């Protein structure tokens with residue numbers, strides 16, 4: 001039996017382990033992807049720490065996957081061996097619950113799979129996934145650039161395009177990590193007056209290069225007051241893991257302003273009713289996207305030149321790459337390459 005290399009988490013809070021496994025065969029409705037690259041998302045922490053219900057072990061993490069379709073199961077239509085394709089957080093849906101029947105696969109309530117959490121993900125050479133969960137990769141985009149677009153990319157692209165902001169509106173992106181650095185590029189290409197906000201002066205040149213018109217250092221500025229001076233943000237897209245950082249910015253929403261959380265804050269938000277009511281302000285959240293949203297994201301990137309900035313590591317250095325992401329040192333997305 002041909003074998004493959006993979007990196008798995010043995011149990012919640014356990015170490016990463018490099019293992020060899022048999023290359024799996026796809027069941028009906030599934031495809032096998034020869035993984036070329038897999039981004040390391042902060043949400044891989046859920047698989048590593050077991051900090052979300054429904055995760056079983058051992059588990060191969062990873063939900064920013066780019067590669068080539070290598071085998072197709074019975075009954076799969078529309079996908080062929082040799083096609084470049086990838087997978088994100090959304091790993092499959094039932095197709096018959098009320099949400100799916102409305103075309104809202106992301107809130108499927110019956111049999112939703114989450115790649116790298118409830119089924120194995122992309123820290124490996126080969127993986128199986130529902131054919132309904134894959135999206136095609138345009139020729140212009142390399143595998144290592146495509147991979148982060150399947151989560152960091154689609155999440156920020158989709159949140160922004162559904163935020164209600166219109167070209168010319170002031171849009172602030174809070175955080176300049178894996179999600180944030182793509183959010184800044186998308187906001188600029190969508191025609192928003194883009195304000196990047198992150199900790200420290202050293203990220204300013206990156207932010208400007210990525211298309212930000214303004215940069216606010218949250219360590220040396222009262223960022224809410226600075227946003228107010230700019231007229232208030234129509235949308236704040238928060239990509240950070242810190243509730244304190246979000247709370248410090250909420251007062252910077254303009255009239256009709258909206259804060260959209262994509263980053264998961266580590267503490268509850270604090271906001272007065274008066275701030276929301278008086279200026280018709282709101283706070284909402286946005287969960288990644290469906291496979292067709294990923295397809296739209298990749299097509300938009302092919303069209304506009306948006307690309308992630310990556311640090312590429314061979315698959316076997318996954319633990320080091322993961323630590324680099326966790327420490328906030330990656331510029332800006334650590335990506336594993338299998339060399340296939």
Ligand SMILES: NC(=O)c1ccc[n+]([C@@H]2O[C@H](COP(=O)([O-])OP(=O)(O)OC[C@H]3O[C@@H](n4cnc5c(N)ncnc54)[C@H](OP(=O)(O)O)[C@@H]3O)[C@@H](O)[C@H]2O)c1
Nearest residue numbers: 042175176177178179198199240241242245263264287288
């Ligand atoms: N909604 C979704 O579907 C979705 C999808 C993917 C990820 N996520 C979530 O989005 C978040 C970001 O993911 P990522 O992969 O972009 O992570 P990342 O690359 O590790 O970036 C983390 C970000 O959090 C900020 N941060 C961390 N600690 C902070 C602190 N103490 N104070 C202020 N800011 C702090 C950093 O800000 P600086 O830039 O200022 O250093 C950085 O921008 C995570 O919570 C992840 O789980 C959500």
Ligand SMILES: [Zn+2]
Nearest residue numbers: 041043151152
């Ligand atoms: Zn992710």
